Amino acid sequence: MAYARHQSFYIRDKWFSKGLRAVKQDKRFFFDEYAFETVGLGKNMLESLKYWLLAFNVLEERTEDGQRVHALSEIGDILFESDRLLQRNESLSILHYHLVRNGNDLSTVFDWYFNKYRETIVGKRDLFNSFITWVSQNEAKAVSKNSLKRDIDCLIQFYTKVPDVNDPEDVLFCPFSRLSLMKSEHSGERDDTIRKVASKISTIGIPALYYVLLDYDQISEDRLIGVDEIVNAENLWGRIFNLTRNKVVEALNILTTHDKYPIEYIRTNNLDYIRLPMVSSIDYIKGEFFERMTY
Incomplete structure (x- = not known):
């Protein structure tokens, strides 16, 4: 597990595009001592950018001719060609x-908060203490409380740092605030209240929801998956996007009418299942991003 690898910086607007373009032009970009000057970021910011691209799974590190290099992953290539500025919510x-x-294994605090932490409303201090407790129970060695605090602070800013409406040149906001998955409410001198928010299906994007289903590791050979699992299992809709069962069913109903890859409802032993088509998450999203979306 990893902690505070982001250098205390949440990803800023335009960083994603800068990082992918730089790697496309030079596989050794992030190993260049003066790379930060090329993209106009400080050294710590550049290290943070590399971290985010690896954590997003859009960047892969490998060895070529005895040298470490970076290359875009399949999903990284798709997003670079179709939406490198992250203008579409489904990309986010x-x-x-x-x-x-x-x-x-780079983004432990995100995994913990969405997959494992069940409280939906909590004070910031209690959230921090809960994370400390969980880490102490799951790590063999002690982890610095300062690192864990930086993780919690970054997690909150990641989803709540919205653009300043009074400053059209604001570049300090985080694009992921558009997903509306979290609220941070200030209460005078009292501790901030952090809320998980169930985003709208239209905000998340049906293509993204379908991508997540198709990418799920635990799909059985007959391509069946239970609706209850989609609501409750780690790395599926209920946990990742804070969706209620009603919202999950609403999205599944939309996918039954997909013109190329419709899902099928199956009822077995009084339990609701869906059957997924034989298509990979990558092949599916390529079709959605390159064939269906207008520019």
Whole structure:
């Protein structure tokens, strides 16, 4: 598990595009001592940018000819070609999913908050203390409380740092605030209240929801998955996007009418299941981003 690798910086507007473009032009970009000057970021910010791209699963590190290099992953290539400025919410939702899924073991606090932490309303101090408790129970070695505090602070800013409506040149907001998955409410001198928010299906985007389903590791060979699992299992809609069962069913009903890859409802032993088509998450999202969306 990893903590505070973001250098205390949530990802800023336009960072994503800068990072992907730089790696496209030079696989050794993030190993260049003066790379920060190329993209106009400080050294710590550049290190943070590299962290976010790896945590989003859009960047892969490998060895070529004895040197470490970076390359875009399949989903990284798709987003670079179709929406590198992250103007579409479904792009943000897919990246949010990869953060929460934590496949590279880089974004522990996101995995913990959305997948494991069940409270929906909590004071910021209690949220921090709950994270400390969980880490102490799951780590063999002690982790600095300062690192854990930086993680909680970054997590909250990541989803709540909205643009300043009075400053059209504001570049300090986080694009992921558009997903409306969290609120931070100030109460005078009292502790801030942090709320998980159930976003609208239209805000998340049906393509992103379908991508998450198709990318789920636990799909059985007959492509069946239970509705209850979609609501309650880690790395699925209920946990990742704070969706209620009613919202999950609403989205599934929309997917039954998909013109190319419709899902099918199955009822077995009084339990509701859906059957997914034989298409990978990558092939599906390529079709959605390149064939269906207008520019």
